[in-house]
Amino acid sequence: MNNASKSLRIAAIAIACVLFGATIAFSQTKNYKLFSGDILRFTVYMEPDITTEARIETDGTFMLPFVGKVDAAGKTLSELQESLYVKYDGDYFINPQINLRIIEYAQRTVQVHGQVGNPGLVAIAPDAELTLMQAIAEAGGFTRRAEERKVQITRDGEIVNRLFRLNPDSLAKQDMDSSDAQFKLQPGDIVFVPESLF
Incomplete structure (x- = not known):
């Protein structure tokens, strides 16, 4: 293969990687559910005076010109955009x-x-889920004194009404079969791993 052909092949691979990455990023943004604290930029074509940047408040709303408070949290961008079209049209x-x-x-x-x-704190990436076992792994895994079969989760100030029984080997084996290990956490959840009495 001559140098020109090799360069063209490398360029083609690079372009494919960029396009693939852009497709993934678009898919993630498309499916992302808006969350309190997200900052949005709102524009209307040929109407620069009403361009707005606003943070979604803790009640799930944000303010826009003319229409005032708008529900946003829990919606995708496309769902919110459709509802705004109805309000403005x-x-x-x-x-x-x-x-x-x-x-x-x-x-x-x-x-x-x-x-x-x-x-401490474990971050949930945008447009991603975080399982109980993933959170524990991110927090450095179990200590030797951990009671892995009595993990507690507090959500919205209340303890989730069951004990989570985890197998410490799951951290290494990436056990996908345990429903407790794959329990989906929500922002604000508090996970507590107690100390074993033995």
């Missing part, structure tokens, strides 16, 4: 070309305490 603009984008993601975290290597 006719009363304020004719067939408005509305664009929304996330300019900053909220920090979503859970707390992991007790008998783990590095107690």
